[in-house]
Amino acid sequence: MFHPPHRIEVGTLNVRRLATPGRLLELQEDLKPTSLDVVALTELGWKQCGALELQDSDFIFFHAGPQAANDPPGTGFMVHKRLKNKIHGFHQVAPRISRLDLKLRDQGLRLIAAYAPPTGSSRSRGRARTEDAGTAEENDEEAFEEFLEALREELQAEPSTFTILLGDFNAVIGSRSEEAEEETAVGPHGHGERNRRGQLLVEFCEEFRLRSVASLFKARQGRKWTHAAPNGLKSCIDYILAPRTVCFKKATVMSSHNAGSDHRLLRATIQDQARPEGRRPIPRPNAKKQIDKDLFRMAVAMNPPKPPADDASGYQDLVHCLQEAATFAEEEVRPRERLQPETRRLLQQRHRLRRLQHSNNARAALRELNKVIRKRMKADIDEHHRRLVEEAVQKGSGLRRIQGETATGRPRLTQLRNAEGRLCNTEEEMQRAVQVFYNNLYASRIQVEGDATPEEEEDDYPAFLQAEIEEAMRQMKTGRSPGQDRVTTEMLKLAKSRILPQLTAILNQCLRNGEVPAEMADSRTILLFKKGDHLDLKNYRPISLLPTIYKVLSRVISARIDRTLDEAQPIEQAGFRKNCSTAEHLQAVNQLLEKAREYRVPIFMVFIDFEKAFDSVESNAIWNAAQRQGVHPKLLKLLRNIYSQATSKIQVGRAQVQIEIQRGVRQGDTISPKLFNAALEETFKELRWEDRGLNINGRRISNLRFADDIVLIADTEEELQLMVTELQEASRRSGLKINRQKTKAMAAEEINILLDGEAIQQVTSFVYLGQAIQVRRDPCKEIGRRISSGWNAFRKYGPFLTSRSVQMRWKRRLFNQCILPALLYGCESWALTQAARKKLAVAQRRMERRMAGVRLIDRRSNDWLRGVTKIKDVTDTAARRKWSFAWKMANASADKWPKRIEAWRPPTTRPQGRPATRWTDDFAKKLGSKNWQRSARRETHSTWCNM
Known part of the structure; x- marks a missing residue:
């Protein structure tokens, strides 16, 4: 017999195609006064299969809705958070069926939500258009039998003693038949007259020894029906079906809590074990908390951390001090009311x-x-x-x-696909899939010989200063998730005056010993979905949530080695470097293509994508690169030991999966991009491409890099093929692997570049660093992408921007901060035509009308509209940013590719006819001279931008 450790209340409700946050909030409000633990939801319109831990709610929402527009409504569950750690798995069995597994001590409970096709459903109606009523009725019955067959397969595939079916079966089983004395599916208190579907459902229940729970308990007639038809006909078509092995205490229909549906909620209580205290414990949901700043400072002052005896005990004492103060100063934050x-x-x-x-x-x-x-x-x-x-x-x-x-x-997470391609539905299966995938990802694949480490002289490296640590803490942003020690950046900043000497001593002990305490190196990893298939673990980015004290150490080390590593980088690398940006590489690529088109210079490109680049680079490749580029042995030893002893845990359901890390850099660590760039530079040094690529005034450009976003450039197809092959071989030696599916080739003519014997796809347009790079440049295409991005940002804050109760100055501030940057990303490299400018201006005026609350038919002039909104003009701002970028490029002392390419004049002739719009046309038109760089060097930045 199934006896849960405490009382469990289950229910079922048809939610009438619930598909919006508003309807979901309505359901939450109706479930608040109830004591339900699990509610099966039927006729659910919420798309896709997944789960949401609802904001400011006691429930977790599991949904298995329609995958496509023509799919039937699905099913799901609302599960109270007190059962959060009991959830064993959830998945969609069929379009109308989903399953939730609970683990209650040593017993398992399986709940199946089912929504039977209604009579005259779209499938049946489609068949009946050209057939008579009798045939349509047969089709209805056939659809219902197929639904029962899907349930039958599920019950037979994984037989379980404790299985409960809940849902809208669109069948009336009615009262117990007097003729069938052995019928056990219906109890003595059934309701209504059985129909044909009801008979099929009863036969199904008899086959699997299921009983209609509501029919076992006496109730008045008004508390038995679950659905009211538009004509006023009331019937019972929602059921909870369970075997005899699950004992119920009571079952009833709730007349009030229906979330606006024409169905009523059917509730049943599962009998629990006899408890001397009588009632079950109901834990409070996790309330949001914040730290009272004054109380926290007072608590730290009353119990300051002790001077560290060694780095391990000192770190633990400091963490304990901060945790104790946080517990003392914590206060609950009352959630904001969403409903008026x-x-x-x-x-x-x-x-x-x-x-x-x-x-x-x-x-x-x-x-x-x-x-x-x-x-x-x-x-x-x-x-x-x-x-x-x-x-x-x-x-x-x-x-x-x-x-x-x-x-x-x-x-x-509710479902994942493992390495064999099999679907994992339970927590144990998902945990194994995650552990296998990430242990395999972080496992060292290639033996990279480490360089000999130079011997250290005693005390030859200066200790960390308090000023360095204070500056590192100042730079750290608040509001970030803490590591496993639960110490936040806010806590460190509030206690800075009290803990700075102890923190400095701890970090200096780590430097002297060449290692950190084990707890300080470990991290908690979260998986952030990027895009694509939710079931594929490759589409999740692992982000390491590191202890905040380690982040301080990482920033201090990074500040000391930044200049050393940056000086070792060539002008081809612009990623994560001071005074470098994506705008420079976008300008370089666009100018190369523009001049190649104008002067008929052959140019061939391949956009390289490494598979899991930051997670795949071998550790020894990183340390060899850092040592060769001048990082001090003392810091190198500390970094080596941090990475060698570090582990990470990924939260999957109730358990944490421990991952062994043998390679890669931790995403979320300040120093990681610098270390990756160093390793990548050593890979490119092996290639010796000084004589490869396109000749730009005597110097060849063979590649451009922004961290792991790489574009290879050549003047012949054969040379490009050779470069791809050489890069593939060199990158493999450091653990990197080129992703053939995401790597693309681009050229003005048809080419065939091979990678591992298979052709790389050739494209005419590729999104590089967020901008569409095109063989034949069409400004309107990129402007269309920017407008789409701008509208996405506008809709995100739509209720605010379109509200009549918000002052225009606040709307203007938000527009200039969030919408304008989305519209103008990469505008420094634009060569706009009049059509593109007009398209951009029209989009901005549409947004302004939404902000001002006027329509086209109101016949308001553009001048009136701008007078109301007073926002920055998008075309003027784009021009100003372009002129600012041009001034910086002309006056830059550093040798960079955009400046070199701008001065490049290919030794070929241009074709006859009017050339396409050039990037420099704006300057030539305004200045009356093509030598705009000389003019830019004569003017100040503000004077130049105001031209």
Whole structure:
């Protein structure tokens, strides 16, 4: 017999194609007063299969909805967070069926949510258009039998003693048949008259020894039906079906908590073990907390950390001191109310009206009230979003922080595909899949010989200064997730005056010993989905959440070696370097293609993509590169030992999966990009490409790099093929592997570049560093991408920007901070035509009309509109940024490729006819001279930009 350790209440409700955050919030509000643990949701319109830990809610939302527009509605579950650690797995069995597995001590409970095809469903109607009514009825019955067959296969595939079916079966099983004395599927308290589908369902239940739980308990007639048809006909078509091995204490229909559906919620209580205290413990949901700054400072002052005896005990004492102070100063943060009092009043009114729907007028009033409530829900969500954004804009705080508060919920892993391609549904299977994938990813593949380490002289390296550590702490941003020690950046900054001497001593002990405490090197890894298939672990980026004290050490080391490593980098590398940006490489690539088109110079490119580059580079390749480029042996020894002893844990469900790290750099560590760049530079040094690539005024350009985003450049197809092959071989020696699927070739003519014997796809357009690079440049195409990006940013803050209650100055500030950068990314390298300028200006005016609350038919002039919004003009801003970039390029003392390429004049002739718009045309037109660089060097930056 199944006896859970405490009482469990399950239920089922048809949610009538719930598919929006507003409807989901409405459901949450209706479930708040109940004590339900699990609710099966049917006719669910929420797309895709997944899970969300709902914001400011006691529930986790599991959904297995339609994958495509033509798919039928799906099913899902609302699970109370008190069962969060009992969830064993969730997955979609079929389009109308999903399964949730719970692990309660040593017993498993399987809940299956099912939504049967309704009579006259779209599938049946499609068949019946050209057939008679009898055939349509047969098709309905066939669809229902197929649904039961899918359930049958699921029950037979993994037989379990403790399985409960919940859902809308669109069948009336009615009362127990007097003729069938041995019928056990229906209890003595059934409701209604059985129909044909009901008979099929009863036969199915008899086959698997299932019983309709509601029919086992006595209730008045008004508490038995679960669905009210538009014509007022009431029937029981929602059921909880369970075997005898699961004992129920009671079952009833709840008339009030229906979230606006024409179905009623059916609830049943599973009998628990006899408990002397009688009732189950109901833990409070995790409340948000914040630290009272004054209390925290006082707590640290009362119990300051002790001077460290050694680095391990000193680190532990410091962490313990900060944790104790944080516990003392913690206070709960009351969650913001999303719903207005008027909306809550309407919800209560609906509960009362639900009990009175015995007449047509009452039912009509209920339908109208449901419409009003849903509109109010959407308006309240928008208003909540608006308030948060307005508060952030007025305070000047980061807008990223409010994304968590405005999100519907936090995604939760429910399914993954393992290395063999098999679907993993349970937590244990997903944990094994994650462990195998990441142990394999971080396992060393190639033996890289380490260089001999020079002997260190005693005390030959200066210790860290308090000023260095204080500066590192100042640079660290607040609001970041802590590591396993739960010490945040805010805590370090608040206690800085008290802990700075101890922290300096601890970090200097780490430097002297050449290692850090084990807990300080370990990290907690989270998986952030990028794009593509949610089931493929390759589409997740592992981000290391490192202890904050380690981050301070990492910043101090990074500050000391930044200049050393940067000086070893060539002008081809612009990633994570001071005074370098993506704009420079975008300008270089665009100018190469522009001049190659104008002067008919053959140019061939391959855009290289490394597979998991930061996670794949071998450790010895990193340390060899750092040593060759001049990093002090003392720092090198410390970094080596940090990486050699570091482990990471990935949270998957209830458990943490430990991962052994043998290669790669940790994403989330300040120093990681510098170390990766150093290793990549050593790889390119092996290639010796001084005589390869395109000749630019006597110096050849063979590649451009922004960290691991690389483009190879050649003047012949044969040379490009040779460069790809050589790079592939050299990168393999450091652990890197070129991803053939994402690597693309580009040229003005048809070419055939091979990688591992297979052709690299040739494209005419490629998104490089966020900009569409094209063989035949069309400014309108890139402008279209920018406008789309701008509208995406605009919609993200739409409730705020379009609200009539927000002052225009706050809208203007948000537009200039968030929307304008999205519209103008990469504008420094644009060569705009009049058509492109017009397209950009039209898009901005559309946004301005939305902000001002006017329409085209209002016939407001552009001057009036700009007078109201007073936002920066997008075309003027683009021009100003372009002129600013040009001035910096002309006056730059450093040798960079954009400046060299701009001065390049290929030794070929141009074709007849009018040339395409050039990047320099704006300067020549304004200055009346093509030698704009001389003019830029004569003027100040402000004078030049104001031209």
